[in-house]
Amino acid sequence: MDPISIQLSTRNLWSWLVSLLSKDTEWLSDKMRFFFPNMDLGPGNEVSDPEQRVILQLRKLHAQGLATWQSFIHCVCMELEVPLDLEVPLLSTWGSEDGFPSHLGAEEESQPESQLHHGLKRPHQSYGSSPRRKQCRKQQLELSRRYLQLLRTSTQQRYRDRLSGLGQPLASHQAYIPPILQWTRATVPLDTQQGAIMRDIKAEDGTDVSILDLFNPRTKKGPRVTVLLGKAGMGKTVLAHRLCQKWAEGQLDHFQALFLFEFRQLNLITSFLTLPQLLFDLYLSPESDPDAVFQYLKENADQVLLIFDGLDEALHPCSSRETGDPEGPGTALTLFSGLCCGTLLPGCWVMATSRPGKLPACLPVEAAVVQMWGFDSPRVEEYVSHFFSAQPSQEGALAELRANGRLRSMCVVPALCRIACLCLHHLLPGSAPGQSVALLPTVTQLYMQMVLALSPPGCLPTMSLLGLGEVALRGLETGKVIFYAEDIPPSVIAFGAAHSLLTSFRVCTDPGHLQTGYAFTHFSLQEFFAALYLMASPEVDNDKLTHHVTLNSRWVLRTKARLGISDHLPTFLAGLASCACRSFLGQLAGHDEAWVGAKQAAVVQVLRKLATRKLTGPKVIELCRYVDESQETELASLTAQSLRYQLSFHNFPLTCTDLTSLTNILEHREVPIHLHFEGCPLEPHCPEALVGCGQIENLSFKSRKCGDAFAEALSRSLPTMGRLQKLGLAGSKITAQGIRNLVKALPLCPQLEEVSFQDNQLKDQEVLDVVEVLPSLPRLRRLDLSGNNISVSTLLCLAKVAVTCPTIRMLQVREADLIFLLSPPAETTAEIQRAPDLQENDSQRKGAQSRSLTLRLQKCQLHVHDVEALIALLLGGPHLEEVDLSGNQLEDEGCRLMAEAVLQLHITRKLDLSDNGLSVAGLHCVLSAVSTCRTLAELHISLLDKAVVLMFAQTMEEQEEPQKRAALLDSLTSQMPSELPLSSQRIRLTHCGFQAKHLQQLCKVLEGRCHLGHLRHLHLDFSGNALGDEGAALLAKLLPGLGALQSLNLSENGFSLDAVLALARCFSTLQWLFHLDVSLESQHILLRSAKRGRDVRAGGFLPEFPAGADFSEFSRLRAPRSFCLRECQLEPPSLTRLCATLEECPGPLEVQLSCEVLSDQSLETLLHCLPRLPQLSLLQLSQTGLSSRSPFLLADIFSLCPWVQKVDLRSLNHATLHFRSSQEREGVCCGLTGCGLNQEHVESLCQLLSKCEDVNQLDLGSKQSFRIHFSKQEEAGKTLRVEELWVGRAGVLALLEVCAQASGNVTEISISETQQQLHVQLEFPHQEENPEAVALRLAHCDLGTHHSLLVRRLMETCARLRQLSLSQVNLCDDNDASVLLLQSLLLSLSELKKFRLTSSCVSTEGLTHLASGLSHCHHLEELDLSNNQFCQEGTKALMRALEGKCRLKSLDLCHLPLGGSTLAMLTQGLSHMTLLQSLRLSRNSICDLSCCHLSEALRTATSLEELGLSHNQIGDAGALHLAAMLPRLPALRKIDLSANDIGPAGGVQLAEALTLCRHLEELMLGHNALGDPMALELAQELPQHLRVLHLPSSHLGPEGVLSLGQALDGCPHLEEISLAENSLTEGVPHFCKGLPLLRQMDLVSCKIDNQTAKLLAASFVLCPALEVILLSWNLLGDEAAAELARVLPQMSRLKRVDLEKNQITACGAWLLAEGLAQGSGIQVIRLWNNPIPANMAQCLHSQEPRLDFAFFDKAPQNT
DSSP states (O other): OOHHHHHHHHHHHHHHHHHHHHTOHHHHHHHHHHHSTTSBOGGGGGOSOHHHHHHHHHHHHHHTOHHHHHHHHHHHHHHSOOOHHHHHHHHHHTSSGGGOOSGGGHHHHTSOHHHHTBSSSOOOSOGGGSOOOOOOHHHHHHHHHHHHHHHHHHHHHHHHHHHHTOOSGGGOOOOOOOOOEEEEEOOSOOOHHHHTTOTTSOOBTTTBOOGGGGSOTTOOSSOEEEEEEOOTTSSHHHHHHHHHHHHHTTSSTTOSEEEEEEHHHHTTOOSOBOHHIIIIITTOOOSSOHHHHHHHHHHTGGGEEEEEEOGGGOOSOOOSSOOSOTTSOBOHHHHHHHHHHTSSSTTOEEEEEEOSSOOOTTSOTTOEEEEEOOOOHHHHHHHHHHHTTTSTTHHHHHHHHHHOHHHHHHTTSHHHHHHHHHHHHHHGGGSOTTHHHHTOSSHHHHHHHHHHHHSOTTOOOHHHHHHHHHHHHHHHHHTOOOBOGGGSOHHHHHHHHHTTOEEEEEEEEETTEEEEEEEESSHHHHHHHHHHHHHHOTTOOHHHHHHTOOOOOGGGGGTOSSOOSOSSHHHHHHHHTSGGGHHHHHHHHTSOHHHHHHHHHHHHHHHHHHHTSOOOHHHHHHHHHHHHHHTOHHHHHHHHHHSOSEEEEESSOBOHHHHHHHHHHHTTOSSOEEEEEESOOBOTTGGGGGTTOTTEEEEEEEOTTOOHHHHHHHHHHGGGOTTOOEEEEESOOOOHHHHHHHHHHGGGOTTOOEEEOTTSOOOHHHHHHHHTTGGGOTTOOEEEOTTOOOOHHHHHHHHHHHHHOTTEEEEEEETTEEEEEEOOHHHHHHHTOOOTTOOOOHHHHHHHHSOEEEEEEESSOOOHHHHHHHHHHHHTSOEEEEEEOTTSOOHHHHHHHHHHTHHHHTEEEEEEOOSSOOOHHHHHHHHHHTTTOTTEEEEEEETTTTEEEEEEOOOHHHHHOHHHHTTTGGGOOSOOOSSOOOSSEEEEEOSSOOOHHHHHHHHHHHHHHHTSTTOOOEEEEOTTSOOHHHHHHHHHHHGGGGOOOSEEEOOSSOOOHHHHHHHHTHHHHOTTEEEEEEETTTTEEEEEEOOSSSOGGGTOOOOOOOTTOOOHHHHHTOOOEEEEEESOOOOHHHHHHHHHHHTTSOSSEEEEEOOSBOOHHHHHHHHHHGGGOTTEEEEEEESOBOOTTHHHHHHTHHHHOTTEEEEEEEETTEEEEEEOSSSOOOOEEEEEOSSOOOHHHHHHHHHHHTTOTTEEEEEEOOSSOOOOOOOSSOOSOEEEEEEOHHHHHHOHHHHHHHHHTOSSEEEEEEEETTTTEEEEEEESSOOOOOHHHHHHHHTTOOOOHHHHHHHHHHHHHSTTOOEEEEESOBOSTTTTHHHHHHHHHHHHOSSOOEEEEESOBOOHHHHHHHHHHHTTOTTOOEEEOOSOOOOHHHHHHHHHTTTTOTTOOEEEOTTOOOOTHHHHHHHHHHTTOTTOOEEEOTTSOOBHHHHHHHHHHGGGOTTOOEEEOOSSBOHHHHHHHHHHHGGGOTTOOEEEOOSSOOOHHHHHHHHHHHTTOTTOOEEEOOSSOOHHHHHHHHHHSOOTTOOEEEOTTSOOOHHHHHHHHHHHTTOSSOOEEEOTTSOOTTTOOOOSSOOTTOOEEEOTTSOOOHHHHHHHHHHHHTOTTOOEEEOOSSOOOHHHHHHHHHHGGGOTTOOEEEOOSSOOOHHHHHHHHHHHHTTOOOOEEEOTTSSOOHHHHHHHHHHOTTEEOSSSOOSOOOO
16 A cells, blocks of 8 residues: 555544544543553643544554554454454554554644643652752742642542543442451550541451551651551552542541652662652652752651552662661662651651561661451451442342352452452352352462453453463563563553553653553462463473472561562462363363363472472461362372371461461361461451361460450351360450450360460459359360469469369469369269279268369468468368468468368378478477378478478378379479478478477477377488587487487588497497498488388388288398498598497498598508408498508408408509408409509519418409419419500500410400400419420411410410400501411410401401411301401401311301302302301391302201391392291291391291291391281291390381280290381280280380370280380370389389480379389389470489489490
């Protein structure tokens, strides 16, 4: 077409277009506002002629540029009814780039710029370039007034245009429904009257106030900053604009100016700005003199409000401390920082909106923070009612909403509520009731239905939708949320504008430079369309798709100030993976459902992988959101089962939508779950999401954000959670109203077992209201009301409730603590059941059926009158197990009243009156008051420590069944008695200031108690007083009048040695005194009676013999008396006096002395006194410094004292002398090691020892070699043991030289360098060998002269050597001289039967020499070469030495490299060892092929009894070879195949073969993945003689373990069982017949819990020989400890129980101590790393040392 024709055509189109648009001027005005946002469109709107107004508007659009004009033309063709003959030329001429007519814009370009940009975006001359004019004050005020009026007018016009131009359904005008606003932090006083101005912003929970309350004009100083936090879609931006609109309407009248900025637009500014430029160049310019206007704003800053929307979108970080000019230019965020800190426009008001996250540092700490929570149910219904107002579908929409909980939960987000209404508006007219809501199950499908609603019926605009999706995805990937016209195709802009999916606005990148920007109406729309594009575009492969499916942890909210812009993208992708979206995606993509299904499967596969990971709380919520959106039932079930049993959420905000997603997933869970929310900001109505969630067993909330509205919502949800057992609401701000709602709901939850309302600041009446509900909760065990405020009168009311309520077992009040512990009726009935053979009278039976109550009212400010009321209250109540009134103000009178009431109150365990102001006079009153109490077990009074504690004896039923007292272990708290429960009476009067003058009166009172017939065992403790030596002497005279005591503690009484000697004389006057233990310097003095088992300090007690019992057998045992004196200077006179005192002591007597230094004179005095002590059985000098002469003095004791049997001087600090009771001499022993003796010392020593004719053992140590001479009366079996440092340094050669000097025949030599040991076994008399035989054997030696001489001497002494053992020696240091000597020696040893070389270092050449020597040892029966690091060549040489060893019975080659040819040589040798009984080949890198050859070689070893192949790699194939060979080993007794990669297949074959090994005693198959099949096969027929069964870490499950347990039950020979590291939660073995010889049970790390432990404890009792129980690293708690404590006294041989790394608290440890105190012989119970406080562990250990809480095991191993 020629140019003239084009021009004519264009003119015609122009006329047609003007004519078309003149008919719909409102539509054109809407489009003008879309393409020219925030601008006054100039004089065009004032033209009266519609056609001329259309022409002016079209010219303005055309002048905007090509992109805008094309987008407008597409809008015309898309939205208006354009005839086809006009639409085609319009799109072809003006809808393409070539058809843009430039001449139409010529006139428009001449328009002045001020007319184009008049209004809000009115860039005047830049503020920074205009000098301020000098004007009078009146003119300045007038300019400012006009500017403020212009600002208000412009804002009014802006929102008037916005309201009048919203024509599409998505943008339809709605009445504003305010969201929930809640205080988080505030510092300004609230003014609720100001908030009343704008009624549509409501308060929540009392302290949750109107947003207008934050703008309080009375606050005059400091920055006034408010931060509004809310998740996406909550309405933050809407609220910001709402404030602007209300200000423009005059409702915020105390603000003269209000400015609103969006950070998404401010981010686009490329240059630095000053604050005036920000206000005037970017927002609204004054008509003139901006300096004057800005000065006015500064002077009236307290009337200026600046709102910044989207603080989380700010690009550049800001600092709280600016160093430059505060009024200089900077980034937008820098200006925001200056406004917040008060350096710019000081006194102004600043409000910022943000998503939750790390707030910028520029915000002041005193800023007010408000949380926006969206809608609750009433607000949702109100919004829907307004949306459908005046429409017939209003009731239908409300009915659909009320009937569908999922839709209702989505509508709590205002943005989603709006979309839901649009979808219902579209769906309701053509749907049956309930059908429309079924199409809206997820957020994703909500958006999908929105797209369908905006699309023409039956036609999906695929190109436009995919175009929007491509733009959206490109923006997310580049971090872009604002687009320009060139970023979006015109048709896409038209589509977005037509359906209000895009919004437009003016963007100022620099002062004076304006552009039109486009963004999605809501950011979630951009994410949804990006997800659509990823799922439907053929250009996106699965890798790129799955790359976007990630979990966004909300922990970043605490660390990142700027959040990601694709947070919801994975949610939409998961939602689009739903089958319900497949048809829609197929239509959009233009592919079949198989293509779409492949993409959906890729997303689901990623979610499946995420579901199996161990995730933190925030990621769990995100995952639940994704899975819930996907609507994949199988995936939901997998996710639900993968969640941890204890699911905790800490310190991140949670909405109702979050909890809804979580509960939707939990519906697919089979087992219960525990949910804990701590420190999480929660929506007030979020508990509504928990309605009907039957999987929750434990639910707790701890947050100050929870108020009355939260409690009300929770009270509606609680009755619907049928499995809920524990409920916690702590640290909240609920008031009486909230408590009333909860109290109404609690009776509807009869299954509750624990309720906690801690730290809620409840008052008296609220607490009483809660307590009143106790009778309505039959299964309740614990009610915690700690941290609330109650008075003493209310406390007494609570005590009355505890007395009258039949289920309450304990009331504990201590300062802030207030806890009720209850016992359900069923358990109470079980607890009071009694043995049928016990005969009782009616009163006893009545007492047995009554409950026991523990009452702890500590530090409650109780006075005497309160105690009187309390006693009156308790007298009519149940039996009291414990009454604790410590820390009150009872004083003497109150303590006396309580002590006198003891008999009437029936207290069975403890009365604590500590810290009540008791005086010395009151002490006597208490003693007198309890003098007739027969049940008193302990009285402890310490005036200095303010302790007054009375412990009472247990009843017979309590002694027999301690587990029943522990049945309610949740009722045990950390408050423990000062001492462990005692089995006999103890009177402790410590630190009371008693002197000698007080003893007479005290003993009179005690004599009265001792003469009461019921008292049999009394422990007295007078420690920490001031008795002195005078008191000790007086007490020695008074003690016989007190009768038989169990112990008397006189520590810390200022005693000297004279007092000790006075007490020592009591040995002859007191028949009960058997032990006197004195540490003089530390003032520890303890007198004890004879007892079996552990002493008082260890917590053991003597058995209580009945009156008139026969003690003859006990006396015949003659228990020794002991006198221990430590920390005392022992001079000769003192020793003489001491020995004279001890002469009167009956025997046998053990004396232990310890002092810093004992001189030679003192030692001689002591030794010369020994003959006068014939009753002496032991004398020990420990930790006592002795001189170098002491060994000679002690060696001479054999001649001084004829009944010395053994002298043991281990060092110059420790010496022990043992004495024999008879005159028969059985040989004496002398050990003088570690004393630094050298050659000359040894010779002198031997001269002294030669006086003794019956020395049969001498242990010596020396730095040099020495000779040992025995007496002429030589006997067989002399032994030389040397353990000295020089042994480790001397070397094998030197040690053999020592052996060559022996005078007898050496039969055994054992050398260990690292352990510094030399052991030589000698036989006497020495037998001379035939010289010819010696010469013949020497002929084989080729040595030098020196070594030949040494070999000759060794041949003489070692001719009969049968065993040579070298351990941890180094044979490389002396150029193989030691090896050559060993080679020569081995060549000459005709009787050698055992050779051991272990853990040693030998060179390759040395191994060759050693192998040469071993090859001639034809009588060798045992060869041990284990744990050496030999090379391959050296190992081969040793293997060659095995040839011809037909007599070999034991071969140990562990840790040797036996690969390839080396193993072939071994197997060849093994084939000839028909007598072999033991073969150990552990850690030899034996594979399945090697195992095959080995099995063939062992077919001839029919005598084999032990086979060790652990820690190799034989696998299933090797196991099959062994299984085929095992039946041919009839003598096999032990097999170890641990850690060999054997699986279930190999395990089953081995189990079948092992049943044929009739003599098998030890079976070790641990650390193989055997599984249950092997266990089931093995259980069918266990070996009859099985003693040891080790199956740790064998992947055994409940089925296999139970089968094994049944098969093992009753095995007569079984001694050890190890099932460690298997999951035995539901399959712990339990026995009915028992295992009579079982010594050790290893169940470490088996996930054993309290319930399982009950079965185990019952089984332990049936194993009477059990010595070691290993239960560490399990899940045992206090209930398990109670079960163990019950059975401990019944297990007489038990020595060790390992309970490390469990969940036992101090209460459980206390129960274990009770079990120990009842006569158990256990040596140690390991309790390391249990939740027991260090101070409590120390206390328990001091009272019962057998409880070991240390990391390292201090007790001996008894395995």
